[in-house]
Amino acid sequence: MKLNKKYTFTNNRQIWRLLLSDKNKLIIEERDLEKKEAFYNCIQAETGIPTFMNYQLDEKYWVGIETVYKEIIYFHKFTQPNMPGHKVIMAYDIDSSKILWQTDKYSFLFIHDDKVYVFRQKFETREFFTLNYLTGELIDELGEDAASINIIRESIPEEEKYNTYSFPFIFKNDDESDEVKSNIVNNTKGLLTEGNIEYILYKDFLVFNFFIKNEDGKLENKFFITDLKNSSSIVNDVLLSDANSYVPDSYFMKDNLLFVLKEKTKVEVFELS
Known part of the structure; x- marks a missing residue:
């Protein structure tokens, strides 16, 4: 049995969220609460080698990540500061470090089979659509039947995505x-x-x-x-x-890598073998 500390990541900012891509890239969301700025970093999970660092969107603080899918980060903005509603979708490609597409017509729901399920808010109802995950082009107009959308969402086997994780x-x-x-x-x-x-x-x-x-x-x-x-x-x-x-939830594992959050500002990564 061998324990190997691989690296420590820190920018001395509060770490808000950790996400892993399909190709084992670690996305680290940091926030400066005083200046109200959000920063996004991406490193190789095994080595700590950066893919990009200190990335910021045009909106510096009231932004977040919906999900990471096939090496694309889907960002959102908020409908209002301090309110939970999301608006705008921005698809950011990790490998090229650029935004592939964005739209302010829809809000994000989930992704399934390379389709981004989205909605457009009407006065009392929602209209549902699907978009191409790579281009943002409209694929389907699904009407206003929220129940059928929920059936699709609930059919997605979440356990498959996390079967190599340990919490x-x-x-x-x-x-x-x-x-x-x-x-x-x-x-x-x-x-x-x-x-x-x-x-x-x-x-x-x-x-x-x-x-x-x-x-x-x-x-x-x-x-x-x-x-x-x-x-x-x-x-x-x-x-x-x-x-x-x-x-x-101060730590988790992916395969044999242990990710540990320390003092809110550091990520320490260990290899257990």
């Missing part, structure tokens, strides 16, 4: 194997934990974290990677030292 489980003392239980119990013995203890079991690696209160009354996110064969901690770290409340 943390909540530790439940009565349900776990003796090895998992003993390692977590030993590392939390005598500590008053806050919120759930989370873990990922990958081969003989146990990755887990928990929150405790520090001397300042803040929450500290303790993080461990343990070799179960040797019952030894390989990594013993703090992911967040001054949290006001319990925050889940």
